[in-house]
Amino acid sequence: xxxxxxxxxxxxxxxxxxxxxxxxxxxxxxxxxxxxxxxxxxxxxxxxxxxxxxxxxxxxxxxxxxxxxxxxxxxxxxxxxxxxxxxxxxxxxxxxxxxxxxxxxxxxxxxxxxxxxxxxxxxxxxxxxxxxxxxxxxxxxxxxxxxxxxxxxxxxxxxxxxxxxxxxxxxxxxxxxxxxxxxxxxxxxxxxxxxxxxxxxxxxxxxxxxxxxxxxxxxxxxxxxxxxxxxxxxxxxxxxxxxxxxxxxxxxxxxxxxxxxxxxxxxxxxxxxxxxxxxxxxxxxxxxxxxxxxxxxxxxxxxxxxxxxxxxxxxxxxxxxxxxxxxxxxxxxxxxxxxxxxxxxxxxxxxxx
Amino acid sequence: xxxxxxxxxxxxxxxxxxxxxxxxxxxxxxxxxxxxxxxxxxxxxxxxxxxxxxxxxxxxxxxxxxxxxxxxxxxxxxxxxxxxxxxxxxxxxxxxxxxxxxxxxxxxxxxxxxxxxxxxxxxxxxxxxxxxxxxxxxxxxxxxxxxxxxxxxxxxxxxxxxxxxxxxxxxxxxxxxxxxxxxxxxxxxxxxxxxxxxxxxxxxxxxxxxxxxxxxxxxxxxxxxxxxxxxxxxxxxxxxxxxxxxxxxxxxxxxxxxxxxxxxxxxxxxxxxxxxxxxxxxxxxxxxxxxxxxxxxxxxxxxxxxxxxxxxxxxxxxxxxxxxxxxxxxxxxxxxxxxxxxxxxxxxxxxxx
DNA sequence: CAATAAATGGCAACCGGTTGACAAATGGGG
DNA sequence: CCCCATTTGTCAACCGGTTGCCATTTATTG
Numbered sequence: 164x165x166x167x168x169x170x171x172x173x174x175x176x177x178x179x180x181x182x183x184x185x186x187x188x189x190x191x192x193x194x195x196x197x198x199x200x201x202x203x204x205x206x207x208x209x210x211x212x213x214x215x216x217x218x219x220x221x222x223x224x225x226x227x228x229x230x231x232x233x234x235x236x237x238x239x240x241x242x243x244x245x246x247x248x249x250x251x252x253x254x255x256x257x258x259x260x261x262x263x264x265x266x267x268x269x270x271x272x273x274x275x276x277x278x279x280x281x282x283x284x285x286x287x288x289x290x291x292x293x294x295x296x297x298x299x300x301x302x303x304x305x306x307x308x309x310x311x312x313x314x315x316x317x318x319x320x321x322x323x324x325x326x327x328x329x330x331x332x333x334x335x336x337x338x339x340x341x342x343x344x345x346x347x348x349x350x351x352x353x354x355x356x357x358x359x360x361x362x363x364x365x366x367x368x369x370x371x372x373x374x375x376x377x378x379x380x381x382x383x384x385x386x387x388x389x390x391x392x393x394x395x396x397x398x399x400x401x402x403x404x405x406x407x408x409x410x411x412x413x414x415x416x417x418x419x420x421x422x423x424x425x426x427x428x429x430x431x432x433x434x435x436x437x438x439x440x441x442x443x444x445x446x447x448x449x450x451x452x453x454x455x456x457x458x459x460x461x462x463x464x465x466x467x468x469x470x471x472x473x474x475x476x477x478x479x480x481x482x483x484x485x486x487x488x489x490x491x492x493x494x495x496x497x498x499x500x501x502x503x504x505x506x507x508x509x510x511x512x513x514x515x516x
Numbered sequence: 517x518x519x520x521x522x523x524x525x526x527x528x529x530x531x532x533x534x535x536x537x538x539x540x541x542x543x544x545x546x547x548x549x550x551x552x553x554x555x556x557x558x559x560x561x562x563x564x565x566x567x568x569x570x571x572x573x574x575x576x577x578x579x580x581x582x583x584x585x586x587x588x589x590x591x592x593x594x595x596x597x598x599x600x601x602x603x604x605x606x607x608x609x610x611x612x613x614x615x616x617x618x619x620x621x622x623x624x625x626x627x628x629x630x631x632x633x634x635x636x637x638x639x640x641x642x643x644x645x646x647x648x649x650x651x652x653x654x655x656x657x658x659x660x661x662x663x664x665x666x667x668x669x670x671x672x673x674x675x676x677x678x679x680x681x682x683x684x685x686x687x688x689x690x691x692x693x694x695x696x697x698x699x700x701x702x703x704x705x706x707x708x709x710x711x712x713x714x715x716x717x718x719x720x721x722x723x724x725x726x727x728x729x730x731x732x733x734x735x736x737x738x739x740x741x742x743x744x745x746x747x748x749x750x751x752x753x754x755x756x757x758x759x760x761x762x763x764x765x766x767x768x769x770x771x772x773x774x775x776x777x778x779x780x781x782x783x784x785x786x787x788x789x790x791x792x793x794x795x796x797x798x799x800x801x802x803x804x805x806x807x808x809x810x811x812x813x814x815x816x817x818x819x820x821x822x823x824x825x826x827x828x829x830x831x832x833x834x835x836x837x838x839x840x841x842x843x844x845x846x847x848x849x850x851x852x853x854x855x856x857x858x859x860x861x862x863x864x865x866x867x868x869x
Numbered sequence: 870c871a872a873t874a875a876a877t878g879g880c881a882a883c884c885g886g887t888t889g890a891c892a893a894a895t896g897g898g899g
Numbered sequence: 900c901c902c903c904a905t906t907t908g909t910c911a912a913c914c915g916g917t918t919g920c921c922a923t924t925t926a927t928t929g
Contacts (some may be wrong), residue, residue, distance in 0.1 A: 181887090190916070191914095191915055191916080192916065193915080201878070202878060202879045202880080203879095203915090203916080204878080204881090204916090204917075204918075205877085205878055205879075205881075206602065206916090207915095207916060207917060207918085208877095208917090208918090210916095211916090211917080212918095215876095215877080216876095216877065216878075217876080217877065217878090220878080234650075234654055235654075235915090235916075236595075236654070236914085236915055236916070237654055237655050238591045238594040238600075238655075238914085238915080238916090239595055239884095239914070239915030239916040239917090240593045240916055240917075241591040241884090242589075242592055242595055242883095242885065242886095242914090242915080242916075242917090243883065243885095243915095243917050244884085244886045244916085244917065244918095245884090245918065247591075249655075257616065257619055257620040257623060258616050258620050258809065260613070260616075260809060260810075263610065263611050263613070263616065264611065266610055266635075266636070267610040267611050270610055270635065270636070270637055271637075274636070274637070274648075277633060278638070279651070279652070279655070280634070280635055280636070281632060281633070281634050281635070282619075282623065282633060282634070282635045283623070283627070283632070283633070284620070284623055284624075284627075286768070295627075299632070301587060301589070301590055302590050302591075302602075302632070333916095356907080375585055383913080408874085422928095427764065448894040456611065456613060456809075456810065457613075457731045457809065457810030457813050460783055460787075460810050460813040460814045461813045461814070462814065462815030496888080504923095509884065544884095544886080545885070545886060546886095548886080554874055554908075554909090555887075555908065555909050555910080556885090556886080556906055556909095557886090557887075557908080557910080557911090558907085558909075559886090560885095560886055560888085560906090561887090561888090561907095563886095564887080565887095565888095566884090568907085569907065569908075570906080570907065570908090571908080573908080588885090588886075589884085589885055589886070591885080591886095592884070592885035592886040592887090592914095593886055593887075594886095594914090595884090595885080595886075595913095595914045595915065596885095596886070596887050596888080596913065596915095597887065597888095597914085603904090615899085635870085702900095756921065773896060802875090816897080853901040
């Protein structure tokens with residue numbers, strides 16, 4: 164006796180009332196189909212597969228869609244296809260201006276190519292980063308990791324799942340965007356040498372930072388080439404505060420010029436030295452890295468080795484999007500140039516007054 | 517010989533092979549159901565409706581889920597429910613540091629409450645903003661607009677669709693988070709008056725900016741109260757560059773103190789004045805707004821009326837999330853305090869040398 | 870003009886979780 | 900021991916596009 168009640172009256176509506184619009188929710192392809200007098204699947208094709216339907220039908224459908232003010236439901240699309248037109252960007256610290264331009268570069272490229280950017284922060288922690296990455300993975304088509312703290316293996320594991328692009332670090336087998344530090348560092352060190360400096364310090368960044376290691380290598384090599392003595396100092400954290408803290412060590416080291424892992428350290432260091440009555444650049448030259456927002460706010464404005472951060476962001480996004488659109492498997496490293504931005508914080512050493 | 521053709525032997529599998537796992541894609545509730553020996557809908561209930569199933573079944577299902585390393589498919593969930601555990605944040609300009617802290621505040625709160633933040637930029641354009649807002653609306657549960665350029669009606673229209681919270685502007689009928697400028701402005705103007713200034717200028721921001729209008733009102737009122745003369749100058753854009761450009765007008769106006777719509781204008785203005793040989797604050801005092809990152813990098817460091825931007829971001833997110841979780845319809849305005857941060861760029865006027 | 874190839878539109882089965890309606894099991898009271 | 904009120908689990912119909920397959924229509928060509 165299963166007689167299931169017969170929910171729909173047989174004669175009343177030709178089509179089942181399955182996709183009846185009550186005027187409340189958004190229009191669907193079924194509504195368009197009804198208006199245009201075609202099958203829903205034809206609507207779907209017209210809207211997503213250019214050239215699959217005749218120009219006539221196409222127009223019919225587009226008009227109906229425009230009339231109803233139709234917008235695709237991204238979830239309904241994502242469910243069967245897995246495509247979301249979305250990608251994630253994970254940065255170590257949202258308030259670190261280094262990432263501002265990266266974010267903007269990525270966002271601009273995303274919007275330009277009709278993608279949406281999802282942003283997450285790892286708070287400089289490897290585990291938070293991995294958690295965030297895993298969480299995002301479920302909802303995006305691909306992922307950009309900016310200065311990741313996670314180890315190479317985990318990054319490769321993520322990359323096996325969906326396309327991943329890394330900024331500011333090289334990971335074997337994963338496409339990367341990396342500023343080539345050597346040119347900028349070479350210019351910086353030669354400039355210091357030309358101004359009579361003979362001993363320079365490099366203030367390093369976080370120990371896990373791949374980029375910090377590269378910069379120190381670059382500085383050491385360039386100094387060797389220019390016959391300068393180079394010493395390496397450690398910082399507690401790559402921030403303005405960290406820069407202030409390292410000032411003691413800098414003074415103790417007896418150098419006349421300092422390169423720091425990033426601009427924040429340079430700014431903090433300069434503030435602390437000036438507070439101690441040391442004149443920059445007359446008594447000590449300071450050179451930062453990245454040319455972040457605000458690097459020219461200081462007095463004297465900061466000399467720095469510029470990384471084209473916006474370019475890194477948009478380059479990474481482009482790489483990722485190309486990857487998503489089937490452009491094979493480049494997996495190479497995109498290298499962008501660095502250059503010295505000579506401002507007031509570096510220069511000739513004045514004879515001690 | 518296990519007969520590799522015959523995809524489904526009639527007797528072998530009780531259920532149809534509809535939700536058979538091929539080991540490639542992610543596990544679904546159907547897999548869990550099979551492992552736990554219950555119906556898929558029971559799994560769904562166990563995982564989303566606490567208390568709906570018996571503790572015994574609950575445990576069974578949770579174990580199976582853990583074993584299979586199950587993660588819900590957000591799209592499959594979003595499709596029938598409309599819930600996405602995601603909200604959008606639209607800012608006028610990603611590289612404007614004013615928004616950094618707002619973004620961070622919102623992001624932190626989002627993550628804390630298990631939401632994902634989607635970021636979009638309007639490039640200071642009302643139409644881009646509306647486009648971005650409409651686009652995001654489809655994929656998020658709610659929206660935060662930071663310093664929107666769109667007009668009130670459009671914002672209310674958005675708010676009819678899904679919960680919307682506005683930062684840095686008041687829109688009737690829409691919940692807002694607004695720094696109350698009067699306290700900070702009062703402190704600033706009194707400080708200027710106490711230092712002997714008699715005529716001050718306010719450099720305004722974008723004409724559509726609600727906040728710029730409030731600040732000018734506040735400045736005018738405070739000046740009146742302190743019996744100072746106040747003049748209003750216009751800027752071309754609310755950036756460092758805009759600040760440089762307005763320097764001419766500032767000098768021509770004959771004031772001895774300037775408040776600017778934001779810190780970027782103040783910084784640009786100060787740079788330009790200093791480049792012209794004017795000493796800050798001896799010859800002119802400068803006061804910014806917001807206390808953005810880098811406001812203390814300048815020499816002299818910038819005096820500014822601080823808005824608790826991080827608090828705005830997290831406050832807006834909290835408001836939105838509460839709204840989403842059914843806490844009625846507060847729709848009120850959350851006011852946060854501003855305060856004067858006295859640094860070196862303002863002070864006593866020195867007699868002209 | 871018939872035969873064949875290509876373009877086009879329709880049908881229906883998905884994607885994976887949610888939820889209303891209902892049946893079965895469980896428990897409590899008389 | 901039976902009846903009724905609750906809990907717990909099951910069924911099946913969604914949500915809204917996508918896409919393989921097939922039937923038709925239209926264009927091409929001998």
